[in-house]
Amino acid sequence: MELRYAFPTPRTTNFGDYVIHFAIEEVLARHLPAPSAIFDPEQEEFPQVDLDCLLLPGITHLTAGAAPMLERVGELRYPTYCLSGCIWGSMPDAGLLLRTRVLHFRRAPEPDLRVVRLIKAPIGARDPHTFALLKRAGIEARYTGCATLFLPTDGVQDDGYVLFSLGRGRVRQQTRAAKALSRRHSVVGICHELGDVERYRAGGWDLPLVDWQGDVELYLSYFKRASVIVTGRLHGALPGLAYGKKVFYFGTRDTRTTILDDLGVPVHQWSELETAVERACSSFNRSLLDFYRRNWDELLKRILLDCARFDQTGRPAGLSPFGSLRLSSTMETSFVHP
Secondary structure, three states: OOOEEEOOOOOOOEOHHHHHHHHHHHHHOOOOOOOOEEEOOOOOOOOOOOOOEEEEOOOOOOOOOOOHHHHHHHHOOOOEEEOOEOOOOEOOOOOEEEOOEEEOOOOOOOOOOOOHHHOOOOEEEOOHHHHHHHHHOOOOEEEOOOHHHHOOOOOOOOOOEEEEEOOOOOHHHHHHHHHHHHOOOEEEEEOOEOOHHHHHHHOOOOOOEEOOOOOHHHHHHHHHOOOEEEEOOHHHHHHHHHOOOEEEEOOOOEHHHHHHHHHOOOEOOHHHHHHHHHHOEOOOOOHHHHHHHHHHHHHHHHHHHHHHHHHHOOOOOOEEOOOOOOOOOOOOOOOOOO
């Protein structure tokens, strides 16, 4: 067997992508051998090798335009699967309930499913909004959640500080809130995008501030050792939940964050930031983790069985998370959780 993975590259601007890829590698390690090689998923061309399929990891790959390369997967001679994708958009209009009917204030736009239509079912959906949307469209899907909920918990401890995981925009407001929290707690900031250090220093941030050092495990160690995580990022909240931390999420409210609804984690207002430590969520719906694990296993087993059938028909065998896995017709397809 030869397995190749794709990893984020130096061109990645959102450090959450490194966390997602690391977590997915950990999940796949329960089912597949360690990778023997890697290549750049941001390259303009797909692997020029004969494979059985291509596996997409868990970012916003189902959103049309998010990864233009994926709009060309229909040109491939092998099928493409998605492990845990989402369709990113604003929250649907809930409308106003008038007796027995709902009055909507704006018409919901038709979802752009041109990328989804190029991917082979079943499709792994990261959030309930995406899962429901795919089901309504008649597309077979599995609600797999996010692999970051299964991050390994070795080294988790409580060093007594509040980790302020910086959200998008409102630099001065977040800086003021962090300074207010620092009057009662030890506060450490952590960046999520290139340029955050310069932006926040310019905005008056004078507290400890962690930047990306090229090591995902070092980066995650700050989440592991925090007492409370105050975060404006979905991939600040989900690692915090995986590590059993109290989490206060104040970030963007969009279709991706519907996973927090299922997990029972409140989406707070920015105005609540200065009381974030007291309001932080200390528990979540852990029963979902077993549900997600089963769906990951079912999805991967289905993909592997498909590839085994391809192999037995004489096609060149290959399974690829952006690469290739050479399969034998006698491969194991039974899965055991660690």
